Amino acid sequence: MSEVLALTGRQMTHLRRTPEKIISVSLTPIAMVVILGYLFASVISVKDGEYHDYVMAGVFAQVGLACVGATALGVASDLRAGLTDRFRSMPISRASVLFAYTVADLVTAAAAMGAVAGIGLLVGWRIHGGFLEAVAGFALLLGFTYAMLWLGVLIGLAMRNMEAINGVTALALVLFSFLSNSFMPLRGLPGWLRAVAEWNPVSSVAEACRVLWGNAPASAGASLPVRHPELASVLTLGVLLAVVVPLALRAFRTAAAR
Amino acid sequence: MEFAIQAEGLKKRFGDHEVLAGVDLSVPPGTVLGLLGPNGAGKTTTVRTLATLLAPDAGRATVAGYDVVRRPREVRRRIGLAGQYAAVDELLTGRENLVLIGRLMGLGRRGAQTRAEELLDGFGLQDAAGRPSKTYSGGMRRRLDLAACLVASPQVLFLDEPTTGLDPASRITLWQQVREQIARGVTVLLTTQYLEEADFLADRITVFGSGRVIAEGTADELKRKVGDERLEISVERSESLDAAAAALGRAVSEAPAVDRETRRVAVRLVDGIGGVARAAAELERSGVPVIDFAVRRPSLDEVFLQLTGTGAQTKESGDE
Numbered sequence: 001m002s003e004v005l006a007l008t009g010r011q012m013t014h015l016r017r018t019p020e021k022i023i024s025v026s027l028t029p030i031a032m033v034v035i036l037g038y039l040f041a042s043v044i045s046v047k048d049g050e051y052h053d054y055v056m057a058g059v060f061a062q063v064g065l066a067c068v069g070a071t072a073l074g075v076a077s078d079l080r081a082g083l084t085d086r087f088r089s090m091p092i093s094r095a096s097v098l099f100a101y102t103v104a105d106l107v108t109a110a111a112a113m114g115a116v117a118g119i120g121l122l123v124g125w126r127i128h129g130g131f132l133e134a135v136a137g138f139a140l141l142l143g144f145t146y147a148m149l150w151l152g153v154l155i156g157l158a159m160r161n162m163e164a165i166n167g168v169t170a171l172a173l174v175l176f177s178f179l180s181n182s183f184m185p186l187r188g189l190p191g192w193l194r195a196v197a198e199w200n201p202v203s204s205v206a207e208a209c210r211v212l213w214g215n216a217p218a219s220a221g222a223s224l225p226v227r228h229p230e231l232a233s234v235l236t237l238g239v240l241l242a243v244v245v246p247l248a249l250r251a252f253r254t255a256a257a258r
Numbered sequence: 259m260e261f262a263i264q265a266e267g268l269k270k271r272f273g274d275h276e277v278l279a280g281v282d283l284s285v286p287p288g289t290v291l292g293l294l295g296p297n298g299a300g301k302t303t304t305v306r307t308l309a310t311l312l313a314p315d316a317g318r319a320t321v322a323g324y325d326v327v328r329r330p331r332e333v334r335r336r337i338g339l340a341g342q343y344a345a346v347d348e349l350l351t352g353r354e355n356l357v358l359i360g361r362l363m364g365l366g367r368r369g370a371q372t373r374a375e376e377l378l379d380g381f382g383l384q385d386a387a388g389r390p391s392k393t394y395s396g397g398m399r400r401r402l403d404l405a406a407c408l409v410a411s412p413q414v415l416f417l418d419e420p421t422t423g424l425d426p427a428s429r430i431t432l433w434q435q436v437r438e439q440i441a442r443g444v445t446v447l448l449t450t451q452y453l454e455e456a457d458f459l460a461d462r463i464t465v466f467g468s469g470r471v472i473a474e475g476t477a478d479e480l481k482r483k484v485g486d487e488r489l490e491i492s493v494e495r496s497e498s499l500d501a502a503a504a505a506l507g508r509a510v511s512e513a514p515a516v517d518r519e520t521r522r523v524a525v526r527l528v529d530g531i532g533g534v535a536r537a538a539a540e541l542e543r544s545g546v547p548v549i550d551f552a553v554r555r556p557s558l559d560e561v562f563l564q565l566t567g568t569g570a571q572t573k574e575s576g577d578e
């Protein structure tokens with residue numbers, strides 16, 4: 001436990017000394033709020049509500065997606081600096097080192113979501129629901145982000161190369177947020193693509209938030225993630241964590257800088 | 259515990275490249291083993307295996323009495339590792355780096371702080387202790403790195419090229435710090451490209467070549483393997499070469515080698531100072547004007563070049 005505290009403390013010091021990290025993970029989402037929620041809001045319309053309400057849940061999820069790259073880069077840079085070797089040559093548990101990355105980056109993500117929420121409020125986004133539902137929505141988003149952080153840890157350990165990590169995670173950010181209902185209801189997509197997008201955890205998390213927040217949910221369809229987005233989110237995230245965490249621990253055991 | 263570090267038949271391959279082809283090492287407690295070898299010989303791979311970072315494909319190794327594969331945690335409690343590149347957290351200050359390691363090694367917050375101050379003093383880093391370590395010079399980073407692996411007072415220390423890239427003054431400072439550890443009874447395994455470093459720090463030297471041990475011994479033993487001490491003299495004029503050779507021959511009862519071009523006569527010394535004294539006396543008696551009179555030992559560099567087979571190339575290029 002004291003290991004986790006010490007290592008998380010180290011990460012928090014990093015965050016205090018390089019707060020740019022918060023900006024780097026909130027940049028794309030904020031741009032989305034401004035472009036879609038403000039500039040395009042008047043030309044795009046959704047059923048049962050305002051587009052600037054609809055778009056926010058997906059934008060919050062995008063913060064979680066952006067954290068994949070940020071976390072992976074942090075992990076890879078420790079690997080490159082030889083710090084991972086040092087930690088691995090010490091009598092501490094593997095899990096505590098990786099856990100510390102995810103705890104600290106969850107704080108980064110929360111701060112970034114705060115910034116995104118601020119901009120959202122400026123363009124007119126409001127939560128139309130109770131306090132508990134509002135909190136539940138953010139808790140789900142943080143849960144989603146947490147799964148993304150472990151994915152980032154795995155990618156950082158497995159890919160090691162900074163440029164490659166940058167490329168792959170940037171692509172994943174675009175792919176996962178546009179292959180979801182983040183910005184557009186999925187009605188228009190052809191069958192198989194629609195199934196993929198519906199099962200994309202970004203879709204179910206965003207949809208669950210929209211339901212909780214009264215933000216123009218788009219539910220139409222018969223599949224499980226559409227009818228029970230909260231259930232589908234918990235399910236997909238649980239499976240993701242169950243796969244990614246052991247893989248990350250294994251990658252850490254054999255990690256080498258090259 | 260007979261040996262602080264012991265390895266038997268360590269093997270490791272990466273893809274189809276056999277990096278360790280059966281490495282045997284044994285280092286008695288409280289001694290220093292220097293690992294020499296050309297680039298890519300497998301020194302770092304050996305160190306990483308012994309420090310539990312890399313699992314060997316075959317063979318076994320114990321460090322501080324524990325098997326590196328089966329009891330890695332026990333090994334990790336007792337070792338300090340300074341890798342080939344200084345591993346410091348650049349965003350943390352020097353002090354924070356050391357406190358972090360101390361807390362991770364279970365010294366507690368207070369204990370870690372006390373230990374950090376001791377090491378900062380000992381390594382002359384007190385003035386820079388409050389600065390982020392990314393502002394440190396290469397030498398300071400190295401010192402901080404070494405300090406970091408000493409936080410928990412390890413029994414066994416692995417130093418992978420600890421002074422590469424340091425200026426001579428920083429190198430000597432670092433050597434002194436390593437010597438202090440040696441004086442405390444720490445066992446050290448040191449890899450290096452600098453033969454004088456091995457000569458200065460190591461009790462025994464192991465020479466690596468493509469993943470195996472090709473020679474082992476003290477620095478003196480290795481030097482003797484390559485050749486004995488030689489007495490070399492130069493004379494002013496080539497006419498006196500024969501007289502000089504005859505004089506040396508009488509002194510050591512062995513035919514000297516004569517190099518007419520450089521006007522030099524060399525002879526193998528077998529009985530040390532006695533041979534030197536007789537040679538001087540014979541030369542004096544023969545009245546040959548000698549301009550240089552020197553005892554030469556093969557340097558560790560010569561040993562290294564000869565053993566690792568890079569010597570031939572060097573000689574060829576020297577002849578061109």
Ligand SMILES: Nc1ncnc2c1ncn2[C@@H]1O[C@H](COP(=O)(O)OP(=O)(O)OP(=O)(O)O)[C@@H](O)[C@H]1O
Nearest residue numbers: 256258272277295296297298299300301302303304
């Ligand atoms: N993780 C790895 N994957 C593939 N090859 C590797 C790996 N680690 C080391 N090697 C190869 O193993 C060989 C030995 O490497 P090693 O780092 O042990 O050599 P070294 O003796 O420390 O060399 P140097 O003096 O250059 O530090 C090299 O050819 C290197 O390319």
Ligand SMILES: [Mg+2]
Nearest residue numbers: 301302303342
């Ligand atoms: Mg090396």
